[in-house]
Amino acid sequence: MKTLFIFFVLMNLDQLLKTGRCTETQDQILSITPKTQEQVDILKNVSTQYETALWQPVSPQYIKEENEVHLFVPANSSETVKDLLQKHAITHRVLLANTNELIEMQTRNDSTDPRSSSTFYERYHSLEDIYHWINRTQQDNPNMVKAILIGSSYEKRPLYVLKLSVNNRPNKKAMWIDCGIHAREWISHAFCLWFVQNSLSFYKLNQDITRILDNMDVYILPVMNPDGYQYTWTTNRMWRKNRSVSKSSNCIGVDLNRNFDANWCTEGASDEPCTEIYCGAFPESEPESQAVANFLRSHKDSVQFYLSIHSYSQMLLFPYSCTLDEAENHKDLLEMAQEAAQAIRRYYRNTYKYGSGAKTIYLAPGGSDDWAYNLGIKYSFTFELQDRGRYGFLLPPSLISRACNEALIAVKTIALKVIEKTQAPTSHP
Ligand code: ARG
Ligand code: ZN
DSSP states (O other): OEEEEEEEEHHHEEEEHHHHHIIIIOOEEEEEOSSSSHHHHHHHHHSSTTEEEEESSOOOOOOOOTTEEEEEEEEHHHOOOHHHHHHHTTOEEEEOOHHHHHHHHHHHHGGGGGTOOOOOSSOOOOOHHHHHOOOHHHHHHHTEEEEEEEOTTTTTOEEEEEEEEEEETTEEEEEEEEEETTOOOOOHHHHHHHHHHHHHHHHTHHHHHHHHHHEEEEEESSEEEHHHHHHHHOOOOOOSSSSOBOOSOOBBOOOOOOOSSTTTTSSSSBBBBTSSBBOSSSTTTTTTHHHHHHHHTTTTEEEEEEEEEEESSSSSEEEEESSOOOOOHHHHHHHHHHHHHHHHHHOOOOOOOOEEEHHTTTTTTOHHHHHHHHTOEEEEEEEEEOOOSSGGGOOOOGHHHHHHHHHHHHHHHHHHHHHHHSSSOOOOO
């Protein structure tokens, strides 16, 4: 009996220690909805201090009354931040208490664990692994895949585009997908790998993939911001921008999705290098955006569909984000996004918002989608994948397959529409 009692105490002690660790010494994500202008101002202040990282909205300037804020608070400033919130009667909810564990879970390489049932594509991969994967994919599928070097990053890492091509029909059209413009949006990189794997495995088996690949080449850039991505694995999981050093400031990094030449650096971007939405010194000042822009410029006659993959918030966006004006083919784009969102709802019972970027989220000039659109790629989209803020950027590996499958169905829906609208029906078998 006595031993049983001691055992009981020990068990609870363990539990106590565990909860203690969870709530006190871990990094956390807080959800806070400011109710007054004063609270808004306090939050803006908090989010620019104490090494916190704003998850939502992207920049403090968008913090508004009654709009939910997601804030990453590292353990060492947790007390200070919470005291400050309390002092101003700002209530908060702990969205994620076990941030460290989630990050550990995302970076664990369980490929050697025999109990793990997850495949390569249901895990997140380091930059090095992705480079290996690019090589292997090309070697294993010499008839369908070619890696094209389109430039290099600020820190001189190669930028590889995979070209999927199943035939050499004259006047062959194409689509483009880039992933990982923003470093911390790991589900984005995972999607590009997923897409390639799915295309290669289901060509000639799945009707939609077959029709798409028969009619279009696909260019895929799995890691548009390799320096930033590497940094999220080694140093700071919450990093968004690239890693270029500024001449005028000690702050590092340009937001590559504000660096394109589409109403560059107007409202919705910032010329202040220390912000998360820094537009850079001039349009295409960054080697990463320049490489993409150069490639698309030289392929603009064939590329009909541009797609950029981000996370999180579950949205299918199209131009414009750099102005409130409507795109010339707004009705078409809206219809396509709506159909894609319906497919996601039908097959996966999940809800995606859709609409023009500026009206659905906020003004965001200098984005790749708007720039590609103005270049003449009339079907241009940005997808924000899962989730809606339960895990934010820390989507667990177990949710990768669902997130990618629902995005895939949206891509297929739109790609098929593009083919239908732009290509005369072919008579080949
Ligand atoms: N959330 C992403 C960002 O802030 C995409 C917003 C849409 N903007 C755009 N230009 N597509 O960059
Ligand atoms: Zn993004």
